Amino acid sequence: MSAISTIVAKEWAGVVRNRTVLAVVLIVPLVITAIPIVMLAVMANLGISQSDFAEIGYLLNNPRFDGMGPVEAMQAVMASNMLVLFLMMPAMVPVTIATNSIVGEKLTRSLEPLLATPISTTQLLVAKGAAAAVPGIATAWAGYLIFLIGARIFSVSDRVFTIFIDPMWLVALLVLAPLLTVLAVSASIIVSSRATDPAAAQQVGGLVVLPLVLLLICTLSGVVQLSGVVFWIAAAVVAAIDVVLLRLGVRLFNRESILTRWK
Template sequence: MRYSMNIKNSFIIAQKDWLEVRQNKSTFLPIMIVPLVFIVFIPLLITLLLPNLAGAVEDFTSDPDMQTFFTAMPAEMKKVLEGLDSTQTMIVTMLGYIFAPMFLIVPLMFSTTIAAESFAGEKERKTLESLLYLPISDQELFLGKVMAAAIPAIVITWICFFLYTIIVNAAPYASFGRLWFPLPMWWLLIFWVSPALVAMSISLTVMISTKVQTFQGAYQTSSSVVLVVVVFFIGQMTGVLFLSPLVALVMGLVFWGIAAIIGSVAVRSFNRQKLLTD
């Protein structure tokens, strides 16, 4: 039977998944705690604790690896550090540059966790069959699952960015005497790269979730996308690749392209009747 596309049906599916994730504390609590570590604990540690530890700032700025990092840094990034003292340089370098790729773990964690619940979780809870017999199209069902992961992942990322901005400006304000964050690259990272990475990871996770029987199996397989973040983090730490505005722009284009390809394949290959026999 064929059904015409109705976006309301997709929203109903998404709302159902949101409710189930909130009720599953073993899934919900970790994805709420990790962002708090990234946006609260780490910034406060770097801005308030490290500067007060004897020799911490000097050790950071004089470290051979950091000297290599500063030497290889692009001119537009070096310009941001001009006129800063050692403490300010450490804070901007760590929270403004080095930490930037790791912030992408927030949207990835939300999107892959909820998307893995989309079908693998349904199979595990033995509720998939009733869901697949609903009078909605395959496209509406697939879109609803994608929306269930994409909307909260992107919204939470933006909220985390807003809170992170407040903390990294307020905590060291006595030292800077001004607002220094966000840096230009961060706007692209949050509003261009993050949604693209979310779209790519969700399409992949939903496709994987239809093939495995458990939530853990789907989550562990799809979480390999985090390696993308690790690669950029290592690349920036070693001075091989800096996350400049141009690099962020290209990253977003690549991720959007991959997301479009994977999403297209996932939609075309999705068949609810086949899921009942898998």
């Protein structure tokens, strides 16, 4: 464990020194968190009436929105759909850290001494994966807490706020988000072990975000209705993929090939 913790500390120190990576870790989550907060504030001051929402009155017939007015219902629907944004954080942040961790060290020749140490491939990948995964999960959870605080500041009603702490949100953030982080990290490590350019590795690793973008579009268009069941099914699928990618990542990470190729 001392070897793993040492590598994790080294990786985090590298993130702090790399302004580009640090900007992604800090700024991108803040922007994503600000989007639903701003939308809530705008909706609260629009002065919307019941008649303005006649064409989407079905929203008000949903049992979840019993007792809510038009503005409250739209705030609840909008923010619930924006939940997908918080799932993007643990997919985007780790990709940036993991790809720069491996490909960047290839380019600076700092990976060779590490590969030559007695540490096993599994320990090495666990350390690098943890160094990338923890910030991803932390930003998602921190973003959610900031969102809750922002929702309260902008005077969201108690009825709407209850929607934001629905079990659906907790399943998504406490179960699905960490699994998505493992998926993003595993895919990034596999790509980075073969790539020679950090940007190219990030683009390929970023494909993990595309299904989430598609899910966001489907929820905003009404094609998909988010629920705890949807997220439990998604978590089961992602968990199965994680198992495959974790095993594949260890198998494909050929340290001898990396050492000889980058001498």
